[in-house]
Amino acid sequence: MSGIGEAFRTKLLSYTAVSNIVGQRMYPDVLAFNCQLPAILFYCSYTEREHYLGGLTKYASARFTVECYGATRSACATLSNAIRNTGIDAFRGVVSGYTFCGVEYDSSDEYRYEAPTDGNIPVRYLCSFDLTIHYKEI
Numbered sequence: 001m002s003g004i005g006e007a008f009r010t011k012l013l014s015y016t017a018v019s020n021i022v023g024q025r026m027y028p029d030v031l032a033f034n035c036q037l038p039a040i041l042f043y044c045s046y047t048e049r050e051h052y053l054g055g056l057t058k059y060a061s062a063r064f065t066v067e068c069y070g071a072t073r074s075a076c077a078t079l080s081n082a083i084r085n086t087g088i089d090a091f092r093g094v095v096s097g098y099t100f101c102g103v104e105y106d107s108s109d110e111y112r113y114e115a116p117t118d119g120n121i122p123v124r125y126l127c128s129f130d131l132t133i134h135y136k137e138i
Contacts, residue, residue, distance in 0.1 A: 004062050004135055005044055007096040012040075015086040021079050031069065037124065038079050041067040045130075049137075058137045063106065067128040073111060076127035080109050088131075099136040106130040 009026050013019050018040075025032075025039035032039075042064050050059040068079040089103045107130040114124040 002044055002047070002062070003096070003138065004047075004060075004098055004133060005042070005064070007098040007100075007135075008042070008064060008133060011091065011095045011100070012083065012086070012088065015082075015088070017082045017086060018079075021082055037122075038068065038070040038075050040079070040083075041069065059101070059134070060137055061132050061134045063130055063132045065128055065130050067126050069124050069126050071122065071125070073113075073125045073127075076111065076125045077109070080127045080129065097138045101134040101136060103134070104132045106132050 005028055009028070013022075013024065013026055022038055022040055025035055027035070027039065027041050029041075029043050031041050045063050045065055047060055047062045050057045050061075066083065068076045068083070070076040070079060084105070089105060091100055091103060093100055109127045109129050111125065111127050114126065116123055
């Protein structure tokens with residue numbers, strides 16, 4: 001996971017409303033096998049670095065897809081709303097050496113249903129949305 005991804009995870013789990021729901025179950029790239037629900041999966045779909053005539057600046061933007069998993073659609077909605085209501089989009093500050101300059105919600109909730117592929121994986125519902133984090137690199 002990228003450094004900004006770890007900083008994002010640290011910041012999101014610092015909000016009690018989120019950590020009360022998922023504990024530490026926020027995973028980069030892939031959910032842990034048979035993880036307890038609800039849980040959060042996140043991954044970076046792109047990073048764009050700012051340039052000027054002299055080359056790269058230390059400013060960048062990373063787009064993260066956040067997927068909220070739950071045993072019911074309602075559980076997904078509760079988790080998604082908890083994340084939105086944290087006010088992370090208004091957060092400005094330093095986390096794990098990265099200066100967060102702003103966070104934007106780039107899409108609204110999209111709900112899906114995952115049918116079990118075998119007898120070991122339960123039915124899962126998920127709600128996903130995208131965030132762009134504008135930050136200054138270390």
